Every structure is written in structure tokens, then in C-alpha cells.
Amino acid sequence: MQLIRSILFTAYIFISAPAWAGLMVLSSLWTNYETRYRMARAWAGSVLWLSKTLVGLDYEVVGIDNIPVKNTVAMWKHSSAWETLAQFVVFPMQSWVLKRELMWIPFVGWALAGLKPIAIDRKAGRSAVDQVLAQGRDRLAEGLWVIVFPEGTRMPVGTTRRYGISGALLAQSNELKIIPVAHNAGDYWPRRGWLKRRGIIKVVIGPPIDTAGKTARQATEDVQQWIESAMADISGNYQ
Secondary structure (H helix, E strand, O other): OHHHHHHHHHHHHHHHHHHHHHHHHHHOOOOOHHHHHHHHHHHHHHHHHHHHHHHOEEEEEEOHHHOOOOOOEEEEOOOOOHHHHHHHHHOOOEEEEEEHHHHHOOOHHHHHHOOOOEEEOHHHOHHHHHHHHHHHHHHHHOOOEEEEOOOOOOOOOOOOOOOOOHHHHHHHHOOOOEEEEEEOHHHHOOOOOOOOOOEEEEEEEOOOEOOOOOOHHHHHHHHHHHHHHHHHHHOOOOO
16 A cells, blocks of 8 residues: 555656646746745645655654754755755755756756756866856855755665765855755655655754865865764664
8 A cells, every 4th residue: 555655646746747847937937036936845845745645754854943044055965856855845945956967857957947056067077066166156145055965866775975075165165154964764765666655754954064274075074974973863763
């Protein structure tokens, strides 16, 4: 039964995403950015609501008080598709560092392009970092948060890789702190497969990590140490 519920839930995502995206693209002819963003956030919220009601998969957030009033850079653990939706709801209005290939997806990519992402060519090396710094500075100046997945790709539960430094460089160059975010979504919504487990995903938002007086690599290592330590505490603890 859980597998059937999971399949129906996934079907909703595949069907509704291009429908909502098409509506957003069409509405861009007469709506502004904030309206389109609210539309995207509403769709993400609908997915999280259906996850709870159909699949039995909910979430809770710990450390919400660690989100400052002023926008800055947040680094999230990346282990599932779930966090790409949850970040819409958990954090204020935001931009995301993502691979540019996502922009080429019909309808969904076109709608995404209208939400001011920081789309980079991950194979471009230093040029990709420069793109994050230039576009990220503009997004921060507009009052948007910048969300970074420092591992660059979804990692299997219990694993990590060396975090990229572009988020720390962006925070440093704008004299900002970094907000680290850990979660155990990968335990319930795996990287691959249809089955979604019942339970409660735990999202832990850490205290701001200072970048002043450190190299970008040192600041990134501080973020990685905090996130991976938090992951060790929450991962595998099924509700």
C-alpha cells in the first residue's frame, strides 16, 4: 500500500510540475517576479502537503530562530529531491545555485529561469565560481537569500564529499555569515526509487558561522563539520 501511495504521489509531481510551470511562464507576460515566486512556493507547499496526507511523510524544523532577519547565504545538505522543495517553505524568498542544464527542461526549466536562479556550468571551473560571486552579489543586493548545495549533487545517506567553496567566497566577499542546514530527508525520500517512507523528516538549522578572518576553505570546512556532525545525530532515526 505504501508503494502505491508513493507512486500516486510521484505521479502528482510529474503531472503538476509542468502544468504549474506552464502557468508561470504564461503569467510572466503580466505578473512580476514576486508573484511568480509565490506561485512556485505554493506548488512546493502543495507537494509537501500531499506528502503528509497521502504518503504519511511530514517534517519538523529545529533552530528556526537561527535564521537572521537579514538575508545571507545558506548551505544545505543535499541527499534527496525533498529539500529542493522544502527550502521554498522553510526559508524566506531566495535564489539557488544550480546547474544550467536544468534551465533547458521544457516548461519547468523555463519557469525556473524566471525565478532568478544562479545557473552555472559546473564544468567551467573557476569561471563557475566567478558566476556564483557575480550573480550571487546581485541576488543578495535584491534582498534574496542564496541557497547553496555545497556537495554539488545528491549524496547517498551516510556519505559526503568535499564541500565546494563558492558559497563561502560569496558570503566572505559580502561580509556575511553562513547558515548551515542539516536534514535526514534521504532516510525517507531516497535518491532513487519510487518508495517514500512514512515518518517525520527532521530539519536542523544551525547557528550562523562566521567567515571573517578565515580563508574560504576554512569557513567551508567549519560548515561541513557542523552539517555532517548534525547528520550523524539525526540520520537513521526513523520516526
